[in-house]
Amino acid sequence: MDTLALALLAFFATGYFVLAGADIGTGMLTPYLGRTDRERRLVIASFAPFFLGNEVWLIATAGVLVGCFPDLEGELLTGQFPVLVALLTGWIVRDVGLWSRGRGPGPRWRAACDGAVVCGSWTVSLAWGVLLAGPLTGTPYAPAGGLDALLAALATAALFAAHGLGFASLRLTGLPYERARRLVGRTGSWQSFALTGVLLAVLPLAAGLSLSPADSTADGTTLALLVPALLVVTPLLIAAQAWTWWTFRHRVTRPSYL
Incomplete structure (x- = not known):
């Protein structure tokens, strides 16, 4: 049971970084990819069908951590509390911007919501970098500081952005696609997306x-209850995720409801 619990934790964590890294990275690059209101709506439409499903992987990771590794969860929550607050704040601001964008009175409202999406996405990516810097530098239960934290935050944010760029070049059309493709270069959209996906998967595993x-x-009693339940739910999560990506596999040509 211990091995299965560890495998599930690693599976959900890597799944979140690879899948959610696509929409977080694309959100970070929205000002570059979309220069007009319509173009920004197109950029958001590229990841709108995915971001809620991708966030489920983070919730699943937290659930496994709390249920199967309570001591570790308590130590991390206490030691890394300021970083976790920043991470959750960025997550909330980003989602509020996405949900509110299409419900406001005019261009200024949409511009403010776009700013929330961009700032929230950058905050989430930078916070993940600082959070991962602790375990990777030998201080897992205290926020990393100094040059280590700065370099880890910038490197992680750059990796998220590169992953989002590959995703955008697979999903967009028109001028936003041309801008994404220009930075992807000769690597190719799928190759770039796969490479950054592997690198993002390595981050939580190394930490x-x-x-x-x-x-x-x-x-053992707790694991005997939780692990079988997780093994039942996991195929359903994978199936739902696969259905979403298959259904929305085509490039976007018009704005979404957001």
């Missing part, structure tokens, strides 16, 4: 190894 979660698993 997890330094945390030694196997030393803080819950008792």
Whole structure:
């Protein structure tokens, strides 16, 4: 059961970084990809069908961490509390901007919501960098500081942006596509997206190894209840995610409801 719990934690964490990294990165690049209101709506339409489903992977990761590794969760929550607050704030601001964009009175409202999407996306990516810097530099239960935190935050944000760029070049059309394709270069859209996806998957795995979660698993009775339930739910989550990506596999040609 301990091994299965660890595998589920790693699976959900890497799934979140690879999948949600696409919409976070695209949101970060919205001002570059979309120069007009209509173009920005097109950029948002490229990831609008995916972002809620992608966030489920983070919720699943948190659920596995709380249920199967309670001691580790408590130590991380206490030690990294300021970084987690920044991460959650960016997440909320970003989602509020996405949901509110199409419900306002005019261009200024939409511009403000676009700013919330961009700022929230950058905050989330930078906060993940600082959060991961702790485990990777040997201080998992305290916020990293100094040059280590700065470099980790910038490197992680750059990786999210590159992943979003590859995703955008697969989904967009028109001038936003041309801008994305220009930065992707000769690597190719799929190759770029796959490469950054692998690199993003490595980040939580490397951080997890330094945390030694196997030393803080819950008792056998708790694992015997939670792990089988998770094994039942996981195929449903994968199926729903696969259906979403297959249904919205085509390039966007017009704005969405957001």
